[in-house]
Amino acid sequence: MTNTQTMIQGDCLDLMMGMPDAAFDAIITDPPYSSGSSVMNSKSDPRDKYNLSQAFPSFRNDSHDQRIHMLWTIHWLSLALRITRPGGWLMLFSDWRQLPLVSDAMQLTGWTWRGVVVWDKTEGCRPNPGMFRQQCEYILYATNGSRMPGPRCFPAGIFRASIPSRKNRHHMTGKPVALMEHLMTVLPAQSKILDPFAGSGSTLAAAQNLGHAATGIELSPAYYRIACNRLGLALAS
Template identity: 30%
Template structure:
């Protein structure tokens, strides 16, 4: 468990952000997609594109049995500026000042089959002070189709465009993502000229993040 990747702007550690690598706590703004406490397990997903099936069938999210990992990280971070993804199905973290909505535009889940609507959004909790930029709408529309590149590399990815839009309004300083996943937060921060530090528990995702970051200053979608 060690330093996995580093360049002038981005640093990535492989290991447990709660016990092994605490360097992320030295950053200025937290932007992260922690385990939601949903007991997530990727089911088989087919699309209308011939031959395409999710490679994540049966994959589970580490630490997703409950919100303990999220809450422990949040407690360590304190009341400093933070954006944390979540779901209305579980209690929000403490100190939430506003809830943004990521409108996925297209539905990516089944939801309750006896209800005539499918789920197509996630919550983004706003914590702390110092946010900048022009005041805008709290519903952020960013599509992530089933057959998108992002879904090839991680079961619960976040669009690079969405992460860039969020980080544009973050207070100055280094961005931290202790649950780095496929690396969209780190890449978005670097694309915007921000320094970023991330931690990822699973090495297979560290490899993907390092590959994305090593492509150059801007990610053009080849690996997402």
């Protein structure tokens, strides 16, 4: 079977500007949250925030303050809208802190917000003594105008799956492939998907499993190599 997955190493802001209009059926991505730890504008290494020491390579754009993060999000969402076909999908991960910012940026850039899918990370997530568990992350979904026709399906709005174990994880904030496959349930067959923040390639792995074509952009050379090795792709020379 021909591999229809492509990884590109570089800055998505630069690369998306050179992509043609309406090139993709869906943008499915998990960008840096920039939600800090106890301090919103903390400039700490993401490995410290996620308490993972040196287990994984670090990554950039996770320590913006709120104003810069809003402007940055508006910028890439505007680019994403232009290269998504009319009726195409946006599925965008966020934590609870950035949920208002992401929903505002999405609507300011012209996306039609449709709802939120909840990822229930189960009781295995890190406890927060004396507080409710921060057990959920959120996927805001939207369309470029009216939704294009897709399969007749009724997927659950809550998906329960534990965080991948460190042994089975390729990225410090990696998402379960089964979750990414669940999000793709609403897409037409053989869709063309873009992940501008591809990380270790979980979106592309799910697309590969389901017969979709997907392009991933990753800024970090280390994670670009990890994703290519995971997906069986040749590294760009």
